[in-house]
Amino acid sequence: METNTQILSTEDLRSQEYFLNMGPQHPATHGVLRLLLTMDGEIVKNIEPDLGYIHRGIEKMVEYDTYRQIIHVTDRLDYLSSHMNNEAVALAIEKALEVEVSDRIKVIRTMMDELTRIASHLLWWGVMGMDIGALTTFMYAFRDREMINEIMEKTTGARLTMSYNIPGGVMFDLHPDFVKDVKAFIPHMRKVLPEYDRLLTGNIIFQRRMKGVGYLSAEDAISHGASGPVARGSGVRCDIRKKAPYSAYDRVEFDEIIETGGDNLARYQVRMREMYESLNILEQLVDNIPEGPYQMPMRTLIKLPKGEFYQRVETARGEFGVFIVSDGKKNPYRVKFRSPGFSNLNALIQAGRGVKLADLVAIMSTFDFVIPDIDR
Amino acid sequence: MTYFGKIFYGIKTLWTGMKVTGGYFFPNITRKKYVITRQYPDEPAVVFPRFKGEVVMWHNENNEHRCTGCQACEIACPNGSIEIIWKREVDPETGKKKKMLDQHIYHLSMCTMCSLCIQACPTNAIMWSTNFHNATYDRGLLTKVLNKPGSKLMAGVEE
Amino acid sequence: MMNMLSINIFQTWLEQTHGIWYVLVLAGIAAIYLGFFAVAGLMLVYLERRVAGYFQLRLGPNRVGPWGLLQTIADALKLVSKEIFVPKMADKLLYKAGYYIVIIAALLALAVIPFARQIQALDFNVGLFFISAVSSVGVLGILIGAWGSRNKYSLIGAMRSGLQMISYELSAGFAIIAVVLMSGTLKMTGIVEAQKHTWFLFQGHLPAIIAFMIFLISGTAETNRVPFDLVEGESELGAGFHTEYSGMGFAFFFLAEFINMFIIAALGATLFLGGWLAPFGITDGLPAQWLWGIIWFLLKVFVLIFLLMWFRWTFPRIRIDQLLTLEWKYLLPIGLVNTVIMAWMVWKDWLIHLG
Structure with missing residues (x-):
């Protein structure tokens, strides 16, 4: 019997690949990141990030600024970790000038760091829920983030771009309500974090969306220079707070959060558990803020000695480094910011190949990009 | 996990999530108990003295x-x-x-x-x-x- | 010219066969339904926003009119006043046909919903079949509209929509069959009358409850709501199939979506919760039975709609392969087995009859 059916090989059945422009205006990129995706149906074959849509030339700009003036631009890099960015510059300048700041300054900086970290992770949690379709998480996270914002606003006068650190101290002394507010915030946060777990983490749809998706191996994480929760989710020990303690991190007890899954869920869990650790740090410090000056005496016009100075801190997204080359003038000769987002974006290309479009959105939200941090 | 075990586990977790949102919804109907937004032009904005305006x-x-x-x-x-x-x-x-x-x-x-x-x-x-x-x-x-x-x-x- | 001619032929045919009054009554009924369509759509949008507000610790619309009731009307006016934008490379015919098909399908399905005894535009003996047939026409509008707009995001959304509709029609069908087995008729009024003493949800006890759950899940999927809103997938696809639509084009899609939600909830209320019948007949002796019927019916519909909204504002979105897994590995086999059990129960008469 003769049949007309022709057996098709897999080669014939292969569908045509097409390009999809994800961004620069796309809800999931949280900014102006453009990803050029090579797609096969729903499956992402390749990712090409295209940067530069929010490039402001900050590194060049600060070459014309005095050292005191550098700090306020670092707010605009990773605006969710603005306090840590400020601190990195301040620490680098203090390191160059060999200034030892008082214990009070160290503790204030550490507490502010941890508050900023919680605020950043809360925003990430809310937005991540939105990215995978649970729209209510956003408002719940913002409700709790608002408490931190108010603490910040009381002390520093700003809610996001605080510019609170200055070389040799902090801009203002702590607000009298600070200790009371933080003490009210910690138990509140401990109460709502399990609620977050009930709402999202335990949800079967969420678990299915997260588990085993966007795998990034430890080797890949290291070779792409990933840091922060992204690398720690792959089991890489890279917490600068432990490796090279700065400020008051050498006097507090906390665990470096490591998850070995390497998938979305691991990165998610790292951030969720980090919030608990940050609360631990806050709890240890809130009763022990030492007395002392909040600003060290420093010259108005700071001139760094000739040389190269590097300081790294752990922001909410990973390792943030400031590299200052000084030729002894009042302006730096060259400043380089090592931003965590840029390196993590490289790791995204590794983790995001071969997943579905919906998964790519989820992976991007677990990588937690802040686009101005990538572009600078 | 078995086939039916998965189904029941799934329904249980979904219901847990719904309890959280429902726990905010129902008190909000009558008493607006958990409403956190401020009706700005009607209610004054809370600004702290150090605010950098x-x-x-x-x-x-x-x-x-x-x-x-x-x-x-x-x-x-x-x-x-x-x-x-x-x-x-x-x-x-x-x-x-x-x-x-x-x-x-x-x-x-x-x-x-x-x-x-x-x-x-x-x-x-x-x-x-x-x-x-x-x-x-x-x-x-x-x-x-x-x-x-x-x-x-x-x-x-x-x- | 062609249009005028065809309308004239239709008109003469109606007048010759049925007389002018019949035509007028028909037009009146159509007008009432169109009015209901618009009002229900706007009210549902308002309701959704209010409910979302309360779920999200907000107030929702509260500025325009008393309790913000006129907010959606203001929004609709804004949408009417906007330019209807057609992308340059779009297939104009398909692009424009898209929303008409969607909205006509939604309207057609509305015709057989029994609001109360005798209050129904069309009550014919295959009403249930008609609904499930017509509601799948809507997806055609989504598909061609998205294809016509020449946008890759739209196309991905449309393909997902087709996949989703084809899959979930099956399990929705099996859930409906379970009810038909009990009622023995496809006529909507007949189904409601068969629940005179006991609602089908309780009459068929366990299999009926399973069928109801399957119906709710596949109904949510057919109306493209969270957790099955992959068609829109606003964080993935921008706005999915209606990315390129503006003004009234967008408003039609939006309205049709909410009317579809109403239809699914109405169908659920009719099939499982006794339609216009009062629970335990508590309002049976009272005057204005038709009004009580509408009140009970809308109340039941509202409960189901609220359930759908509760789903929407709690759950994350599922992925396309998980969507298919859920359908083909869970809902469909369970629905099949459930139908067999139901048939067995009806045969052996193991149903619960109260009163």
Whole structure:
């Protein structure tokens, strides 16, 4: 019997690949990141990030600024970790000038760091829920983030771009309500974090969306220079707070959060558990803020000695480094910011190949990009 | 996990999530218990005293300010938001010519609220105001002259 | 010219066969339904926003009119006043046909919903079949509209929509069959009358409850709501199939989506919760039975709609392969087995009859 059916090989059945422009205006990129995706149906074959849509030339700009003036631009890099960015510059300048700041300054900086970290992770949690379709998480996270914002606003006068650190101290002394507010915030946060777990983490749809998706191996994480929760989710020990303690991190007890899954869920869990650790740090410090000056005496016009100075801190997204080359003038000769987002974006290309479009959105939200941090 | 075990586990977790949202929804119907948003124009915004709204110059009741026109803030400002125009005036007491403030121009549209000018000011002439109602239809209105017309330096500031 | 001619032929046919009054009554009924369509759509949008507000610790619309009731009307006016934008490379015919098909399908399905005894535009003996047939026409509108707009995001959304509709029609069908087995008729009024003493949800106890759950899940999927809103997938696809639509074009899609939600809830209320019948006949002796019927019916519909909204504001979105897994590995086999059990129960008469 003769049949007309022709057996098709897999080669014939292969569908045509097409390009999809994800961004620069796309809800999931949280900014102006453009990803050029090579797609096969729903499956992402390749990712090409295209940067530069929010490039402001900050590194060049600060070459014309005095050292005191550098700090306020670092707010605009990773605006969710603005306090840590400020601190990195301040620490680098203090390191160059060999200034030892008082214990009070160290503790204030550490507490502010941890508050900023919680605020950043809360925003990430809310937005991540939105990215995978649970729209209510956003408002719940913002409700709790608002408490931190108010603490910040009381002390520093700003809610996001605080510019609170200055070389040799902090801009203002702590607000009298600070200790009371933080003490009210910690138990509140401990109460709502399990609620977050009930709402999202335990949800079967969420678990299915997260588990085993966007795998990034430890080797890949290291070779792409990933840091922060992204690398720690792959089991890489890279917490600068432990490796090279700065400020008051050498006097507090906390665990470096490591998850070995390497998938979305691991990165998610790292951030969720980090919030608990940050609360631990806050709890240890809130009763022990030492007395002392909040600003060290420093010259108005700071001139760094000739040389190269590097300081790294752990922001909410990973390792943030400031590299200052000084030729002894009042302006730096060259400043380089090592931003965590840029390196993590490289790791995204590794983790995001071969997943579905919906998964790519989820992976991007677990990588937690802040686009101005990538572009600078 | 078995086939039916998975189904029941799934339904259980979904119901757990629904309990969380439902726990906020039902009290909100009648009492608005958990509503966290502020109805802004009706309810006043909560602004804390240290809030960095805009830079203002403090004047006392005799229309005197503390600015000597030393330009420290202008130098400290990272992005040129502050311009000081100064003049030479004859001091009535000593009869010598002296550098005086003519206009303290502040470009709010360029200001990044970094506080460096206020920190740099040797006489505490400028300070933060908590005013944030700065929206205008004309960008030119955001360039402000901080010293009031006809104001002069407070006596005894320069010592 | 062609249009005028065809309308004239239709009109003469109606007048010759049925007389002018019949035509007028028909037009009146159509007008009432169109009015209901618009009002229900706007009210549902308002309701959704209010409910979302309360779920999200907000107030929702509260500025325009008393309790913000006029907010959606203001929004609709805004949408009417906007330019209807057609992308340059779009296939104009398909692009414009898209929303008409969607909205006509939604309207057609509305015709057989019994609001109360005798209050129904069309009550014919295959009403249930008609609904499930017509509601799958809507997806055609989504598909061609998205294809016509020449946008890759739209196309991905449309393909997902087709996949989703084909899959979930099956399990929705099996859930409906379970009810038909009990009622023995496809006529909507007949189904409601068969629940005179006991609602089908309780009459068929366990299998009926399973069928109801399957119906709710596949109904949520057919109306493209969270957790099955992959067609829109606003964080993935921008706005999915209606990315390129503006003004009234967008408003039609939006309205049709909410009317579809109403239809699914109405169908659920009719099939499982006794339609216009009062629970335990508590309002049976009272005057104005038709009004009580509408009240009970809308109340039941509202409960189901609220359930759908509760789902929407709690759950994350599922992925396309998980969507298919859920359908083909869970809902469909369970629905099949459930239908067999139901048939067995009806045969052996193991149903619960109260009163």
